[in-house]
Amino acid sequence: MLNIYKKRWQSYIDRGELSEEIRPEIVESWHRCEAMKVEHSSGRGTKVSEEESVKSIAKKKELIEVARPIMENVFEMVKNTSYSVVLTDEKGIIIDLIINEDLEERHVLLNFVKGSKWDEKSVGTNAIGTCLAIDKPLQVIGAEHFCEYHHKWTCSAAPIHNNRGEIIGCFDLSGRAEDVQTHTYGIAVSSANCIEKQLMILESFEFLNTTMNSMDEGIMVIEYDLKVIKVNNKLLEIFHMNEEDIYNIDIKKIFEGIDIDNIVLNNKQKMSFSDITISIDNRKIECSLHISPIIINDTVAGVVMLMKEAKQVRKEVSKLAGFNAKYTFDSIITADGRMKQLIDSAMKISKTNCSVLIEGESGTGKELYAQSVHNESLRKNGPFIAINCSAIPKELFESELFGYESGSFTGAVKGGRPGKFELANGGTIFLDEIGEIPLEVQPKLLRVLDNNKVVRIGGTYERSLDVRIISATNRDLIDEVSKGSFRQDLYFRLNVINLKIPPLRKRKNDIIQLARYFLKSLNEESNIRKNFTEEFEEYLLAQEWSGNVRELKNIVQRAYYMSDRDLINTVPHSSVSEVSFREEGKVTVNTAQSLSFKDIEKESIVRALNVNKGNVIKAAEDLRISKATIYRKIKRHSIDLKEIKKLA
Helix, strand or coil, X not given: CHHHHXXXXXXXXXXXXXXXXXXXXXXXXXXXXXXXXXXXXXXXXXXXXXXXXHHXXXXXXXXXXXHHHHHHHHHHHHCCCCCEEEEEECCCEEEEEECCHHHHHHHHHCCCCCXXXXXXXXXXXXXXXXXXXXXXXXXXXXXXXXXXXXXXEEEEEEEEECCCCCEEEEEEEEEEHHXXXXXXXXXXXXXXXXXXXXXXXXXXXXXXXXXXXCCCCEEEEEXXXXXXXXXXXXXXXXXXXXXXXXXXXXXXXXXXXXXXXXXXXXXXXXXXXEEEXXXXXXXXXXXXXXXXXXXXXXXXXXXXXXXXEHHHHHHHXXXXXXXXXXXXXXXXXXXXXXXXXXXXXXXXXXXXXXXXXXXXXXXXXXXXXXXXXHHHCCCCCCCEEEEEHHHCXXXXXXXXXXXXXXXXXXXXXXXXXXXXXXXXXXXXXXXXXXXXCCCCCHHHHHHHHHHCEECCECCCXXXXXXXXXXXXXXXXXXXXXXXXXXXXXXXXXXXXXXXXXXXXXXXXHHHHHHHHHHHHHHHHHHCCCCEECHHHHHHHHCCCCCCHHHHHHHHHHHHHHHCCCCEECCCCCCCCCEEEECXXXXXXXXXXXXXXXXXXXXXXXXXXXXXXXCCHHHHXXXXXXXXXXXXXXXXXXXXXXXXXXXXX
């Protein structure tokens, strides 16, 4: 048979004659070799540079590691023959091989060694180069090789693909032509398939690892016998353990109050625990826990546990619940020199963790400063929890601030509830109106501030805190200390840094600037443009502003909504109770009682709609607002258009 192959090859080389017995894939390869001007009397592999060889081997490290055991197994099957086992990359460069010792010299002579390229362009038709060219398994025997140097050889090769179907290499069996066996072709194909499957498993495993390690939750997979078999990096971080130690932990011991045995063995349902304690090496870790059973053939084979530290959960909940600071120092409108110095000082102390006491009259913007300090600090990504101490009933102070455990009192939520200090962990807590805190609660607050730990009502252990304290008051706390209504030690603990905001009457330069700022906001909201007259601004400058910035804002809003013209020149009344609208559109104001600005706006819209017999567009024109704005305000104030049109 080998002689027949030789005659067919010779006829092609000498006369260009092609026997019908030659396989099409061999014929096509010979044609490609001629087109590439491959010398048929040669056939030595092309030795690539040392640099390219090293790069190729490094690039295919994973392929080599997966293929090597398979190559060794195959070599054990053929070691009593002349066959060698070869692995190449997608270019045909040999990156690994196991050589039959009897043929080592011939391998060297042919450059059939690591770092040699065996594509068709280099060595003509051969199983490696041709199978890579056509992307199909192939066996080449004797003179089917284009180059005469290879006529004493037979080789079987199959391409290796990745998960995307791309060729990444080739598996080859090569030996003496007289030892040709059809089963070597099958071995090459099976070996290549096996390598592909191993690579797929490995890639899937790596994908799983990457996915698990990218999650914010800690993941722990436990078998039926309560042995840990898989964890992610976040779980190691939560437990403060390395991977070697985590697989030896006693699952029963680390979970307090949870029947892990029963959950794993008998429960096929998912379970969640919002607030549990894990004990590891005398350390207590608070976390949420979700348990999902792994069910195989209707039997629980293990569980997957998802854990998240309580402080992380609370941080996320705080943000979702709106516990965050929106103002920065850029939000503070001022032209006053003292205010600018105050802002500079506040910015400097923002980077520290020391407690801050903000003093100032009601309406000066104490929370504005508190939020700005938080957003300028290293805690800006943490929660900002604001508490109005004057709004909390005396009997609820302790539970609001420090939380409580399940069953600690009648009406306590099952599972307990964290207090505001726990919710603020990793961020800032703002205690507004701190002077209103009950005297009996003050020692407990002082203990929390001193120890950075909190014990829930009904609890038995201290929970560590990382919270910055900012407090504010419109009272003279020194005076309260002298009266005995405020603890001196608590005052000094809170008053590490003091920010005293001057009242608006003492910074006249800010009055017009702030008023114009409020006016601009109202214009943008209403989509119209109004301006102050000189007379109106003179009026603003002449006031005492006992209510400070808050009062100024209210006056500007009131004047804005009551003005029927683009120029605001009406001095608003101190209180408004009754607004009656005449047909001609004039306004009569009675100041006996108080009417909110919301009511004024609503009455203005209703009046315009009545005058225009329910025509919304004409009413909007009279009010000098857009169609979209008037419809939005009609909806906001629940104005019944149908009723207005019916009465028209």
